[in-house]
Amino acid sequence: MGTMDIEIKLQNTKTRKKEVFEPINASDVRMYVCGPTVYDRAHLGNARPVVVFDVLYRLLREVYGAGEVTYARNFTDVDDKINARAAASGRPIGEITAETTQWFLDDMGELGALQPNHMPRATEYIPQMVAMIDDLIAKGHAYAAEGHVLFAVDSWKESYGKLSGRSVDDMIAGARVEVAPYKKNPMDFVLWKPSSDDLPGWDSPWGRGRPGWHIECSAMSYELLGETFDIHGGGNDLMFPHHENEIAQSCCANGDDSFARYWLHNEMLQVEGKKMSKSLGNFFTVRDLLDQGYPGEVIRLVFLQTHYRKPMDWTDKKAKEAEATLRKWRALTTGIEPASSAAAAVLAALADDLNTAGVIAELHKLAAAGDAAGLLASANFLGLLTDEMGAWAAGPSVDLSGYEESLFKARQKAMETKEFSEVDRLKAAFVEAGLEVRMSKAGVELVPGAGFNPAKLEGL
Template structure:
């Protein structure tokens, strides 16, 4: 199948033709590791995990190289270390593992390479030196800055703005050592209490943008296929990456296709701590959010896929509840864990190769469920990163199931005897334990929620 992807650089959907089909290469900007990943941080992880799965299926798992970095040298990390009294290395090691654990809970595969910025300082210093030598950067007062005027013909193409427009509309750091307000830092000095490395320009540390250019070059080469990230990174981060990479390595084109996911809202509003609607992925997984219930990682993934990646996504409690009900209903069908079909439904692939049309993918999954095409449904779910483990881990033991069935039978008997007070009390106790009871035509069935607590059945 022919893959078509929307290229931010050309502003249109294009047929994807890899530079080398035997080594399809993708770079996605990763997190700055100073705290837990919030829900917005997780969206690009899921978006590009789906693309990674599609590329692996199309070209073969051994022919795809996926790189996602960790920024582990940053002023936010320095500030967290200063306020907590902990070492920078301890903080970044802990928060990096947090990120990996939380993204694994969302069903995301680990990339082939997950470089940390601090592992590539020598490569950054080399690239900065090359930029100075080529006339694209200059040293000033312990800093090294990229000279935007040296590449005016290319700067701004990704975001579609001229340098003059960007100067007028951007909040840029004004510094006496800058030749142009838009010039950005490649290297900056470090005091004794901050992380620093020796360089030709003095002890210091890299600017933010240079790390991705250096790591992409070392791991993927001067030209590669896809660069992804949230659209909040388009300017200045990605614009600056292009400038310094193309100027340091003019023999290459850096990234051929640029893909950006839109931002996330919560209940129709921008997520922010001041509005009380800010929460991390771990908050959702553990139930420490406004909804108050534990959200399985696969449910977060399902909600993300319900909106196309290039459209703003609105996280709501109602969509999360609908997602958990739908997934649980599918997992209750017989044979999920024993499914032999390893190929997703053809319609699933047709939707994905059309610029990752995940809303259409979910529509096809629902059609497969209605048609009782369980083998195709289950194979498609597994291909999309849904294992069902959270659901099967929830299932009560046989002894507990017998206990619940006895209580549900009591509930039916109370209802038949018109003892509604007893029925209501028992139904409430079951609900408090995380057992939902549905009655139809005199027959009751039960299911358990992610908050199921068998110990609460003892008092019933």
């Protein structure tokens, strides 16, 4: 059992209010989060909801007990992007999705994310999707046309658009939706579409085909968590149309207004103040950063420093500061037994709509007060300072004094000869190896950074 006396408050997108979280059943707390479409490595933006909802999952487990919380996050493994990747590479679809699914799990594991209790793959739930679509047709909420099945938005007009705060008429006016001859209303969206022989397809009452994007989450959440559950999460880019369409499908299938009670959406991620894009050259996968020498623990701390409902800016400066903080905290907690639980102030901050920035401030206070046991327990609760995450900090112990001395001597000589090429060569080599070079009148200090690679010092 957990510590039930903590009151959790969450900003509910559905009601536009911060509300006290009251689960339907305190001994069966259920959360569904929309996961990745697996056709490539996860980029840094994909990692944000993973870390945000991992923190919420940890809080729920702390408050209600680990065995009382069920967390489901799906893998979309049937999608036109995947089909295109298979066609371009000549590799089988199943091989691509198996590989990219494992990549995702490996990369998110490096960021300290716990694995959800359920990780359903869309292709495993096609019969359930077909049954739900059939039911929607029978209830008058969907119609078959030319091998497609479409959801009839008019059948749910009063409620459609409430999550994103739009009316159907406004949406149609500003719609850039595919106008197809078989659609009764331009906002109607696809539940099932026909597949040609070269595309993945399954038999259905409407012919061989595959599901639309939105129906999969409705069918899988119903199957794993029931027709009504506590929390539904995802990035705010999914609010419309994905989540809006999920609500429409699920509520119409359930025959009432029940589905998820609390909707949480995280804001998007930027890199060095700009939207991440390949054209700007600031597009990173999580693996790119890990390969560049940024430890997963450092990436995690940078993420936690920004509240989930604010846009998050990934910068190299923040990563360097986070690394210095973690080194300091690790030095302080080495060989220490953690306290029996996270500090009350840490739990209180997190319970206030996942105020992770406030939590980090509390960790700094614990460190400043010298409360190593409290710091360790609180950091562990957040997925920081754990043994599994710490290999980078121990790092290879390299004696840098000889390198410091050689740079100091080269500098002294350059002062006399006014020839600085050797100094510049050494400095460039040290920076390339991941060392920060600090020079003063007193001497030279080389400080290992996030990507320190001692192998690059060989032969200098």
